[in-house]
Amino acid sequence: MEKEKLKTIFLGGKNMKRNSIKKLLTLMLAFVMAFTLYLPAAAEEQQPTEPVTQNTITVSVKVRTTALNEKTLTSNEKVTLPAGSTALDAIRAVYGGLHLKTTVKDGVTYYEDGMLKWHTSQWGNYLTAVKVPGHSNTNKYFGDNGTPSTWHISSGEGYKFIGNLNDLEDDLYGEGNINSTFTNKVNENGYLSEKDYNKYAGWMIIINKSTDNLGCDQVLKNNDKVDLNFTMFMGFDLGQKSWAENAQGQWVEKPAWTIYSFENNEFPIIL
Numbered sequence: 001m002e003k004e005k006l007k008t009i010f011l012g013g014k015n016m017k018r019n020s021i022k023k024l025l026t027l028m029l030a031f032v033m034a035f036t037l038y039l040p041a042a043a044e045e046q047q048p049t050e051p052v053t054q055n056t057i058t059v060s061v062k063v064r065t066t067a068l069n070e071k072t073l074t075s076n077e078k079v080t081l082p083a084g085s086t087a088l089d090a091i092r093a094v095y096g097g098l099h100l101k102t103t104v105k106d107g108v109t110y111y112e113d114g115m116l117k118w119h120t121s122q123w124g125n126y127l128t129a130v131k132v133p134g135h136s137n138t139n140k141y142f143g144d145n146g147t148p149s150t151w152h153i154s155s156g157e158g159y160k161f162i163g164n165l166n167d168l169e170d171d172l173y174g175e176g177n178i179n180s181t182f183t184n185k186v187n188e189n190g191y192l193s194e195k196d197y198n199k200y201a202g203w204m205i206i207i208n209k210s211t212d213n214l215g216c217d218q219v220l221k222n223n224d225k226v227d228l229n230f231t232m233f234m235g236f237d238l239g240q241k242s243w244a245e246n247a248q249g250q251w252v253e254k255p256a257w258t259i260y261s262f263e264n265n266e267f268p269i270i271l
Contacts, residue, residue: 056080057222061094062262063115063130064229065192067237068141069155070265073130081220087205088125088216090226092116095130117191118216125216127203127228129193136189141197145179146232161237161270164257165198168233171254172246181233192230200233200244209260211240225262 058080063073079093097114104110110119115131134153143149146159159165166178173180181200187193194202206227207213207220220226234242239260243251258270 054083054222057083057085057220057224059090059220059222059224059226060262061090061226062228063091063095064227064265065132065141066229066265067161067232068159068230069153071155072265073132085220086216087207087213087218087220087226088118088127090220091127091205091216091228095228117193124214127205127216129188129191130203130228130230131190132192133190135186135192137186140186144184145182146197159232161232161257164236164270165233168236168244168254172244172252174247198232201231204229204231204235204238204240206235206238206240206260206262209239209262211235211242227262 058078061074061077061079065071065073074094077094079090081089081093092113095115099113101112102109108119108121111117116127117129118125118127120126132153139151139153140149141151141154142158146162146165148154148156148158150156165181169177169180181198183195183197183199186196192203204211205213205215205218206229207218208225229238231238231240234240234244236242236244236254236257239256239258241253241256243253245251
């Protein structure tokens with residue numbers, strides 16, 4: 001009797017154990033199935049998404065003569081362009097025209113579009129002139145050697161950085177060479193061109209406050225700020241540190257004469 005009881009208890013315990021194992025196996029199988037079903041979804045969720053390709057960019061563009069008369073020829077224009085567009089593309093969108101005129105002379109290609117003139121060079125495209133109606137040798141921004149004038153296009157004041165320019169000339173070429181870099185002429189009527197007034201004058205492209213770029217050929221990013229501005233001397237008067245050639249033919253780096261601002265036309269501080 002006692003043996004039967006023990007047998008029953010033992011067998012019952014074994015059955016209980018078998019039932020527990022069966023339940024455990026069923027649970028594990030359910031877990032495995034659930035995990036297997038989850039894996040593809042999880043893998044799909046964790047796969048890195050392809051970057052969205054931006055087909056267009058929007059940039060701000062100004063064309064200015066800040067150092068001459070603190071004027072803006074175009075206001076702060078926002079233009080939308082195809083991705084991969086250059087600074088020249090942006091400037092043409094604001095100050096160009098509908099027809100591109102092309103001529104070739106001595107192996108150099110010259111372009112004219114709306115208010116702009118540029119040409120190719122060994123360093124890429126180079127913008128040489130911007131149309132300024134009425135600009136001529138009898139209607140200049142200031143008189144000889146940066147002195148005040150009463151011409152219509154003038155602000156009535158002289159070149160505001162004349163002191164800085166004369167100091168630089170003195171530093172580069174020695175005493176007795178004050179105003180030696182001035183040409184005091186307009187090279188083409190109706191345009192403001194490179195080497196007007198001074199042999200180191202010309203148009204500079206400032207992108208996001210800096211000239212450390214490829215100029216006309218710089219590929220732009222979204223929200224870039226492009227400033228085509230005229231300098232009398234290598235960008236010093238536009239708030240840029242730059243390079244100047246001394247009497248020995250060496251190019252030396254010199255500090256800016258003012259503080260640059262894209263937002264304001266005025267440079268209130270002369271350094």
